[in-house]
Amino acid sequence: MPSKASSSSSCNNSKISTTNSNNSKKKSYDKYGNSDKYHFFWKDKSPFSNWHTAPYTLNGHRFENTEVGMMYEKAMLFNDHEIASQILETSSPSTAKNLGRLVSNFDEQIWQQHREELVYKHLMAKFTQNEHLKKALLETGDKTLAEASPSDCIWGIGLKEEDAIETHPNNWRGLNLLGKLLTRVKEELKNSNL
Secondary structure (H helix, E strand, C coil), rough: CCCCCCCCCCCCCCCCCCCCCCCCCCEECCCCCEECCCCECCCCCCCCCCCCCCCCCCCEEECCHHHHHHHHHHHHHHHCHHHHHHHHHCCCHHHHHHHHHCCEEEEEHHHHHHHHHHHHHHHHHHHCCCHHHHHHHCCCCCCEEEECCCCCCCCCCCCHHHHHHCCCCCHHHCCCCHHHHHHHHHHHCCCCCC
């Protein structure tokens, strides 16, 4: 039965394996923080964070950050117009996140089916309407973006950067959905005139 939305992005405290499962090849990361393949980010100071202030407009609504946009989409997906309206009134990502937990008729399976496309359109709006952010994203080159949040195993990698550097990516605890979507946005921007 559908219920109120809950926070399911927190990670358990399982032990982190830092061994490379393929020692015959050179690591793409090292204990000094250098990486040829990954660009780690976390928190609102990073332009890649959903909490970073970066105003954009989508479908006639102004959003101050993509966390507000994501929570608005979550409320609308489940036809909770009251919560959606409250989310539109805030610019605070933490307030939006808390409101997102109150969405009525929330169904985790339905959210999982739609969340990536819903967030993708907000990321595209954010990076096409903020030229300096688009430039920063493109400057990451061929690196895969990875949200090094130790507490988020859905949108992040479930590890802080220091641990991620010493952990083979196959052993990261999180799905890194935000990093994957940002990498997709970057590829779209590179291959278009947006």
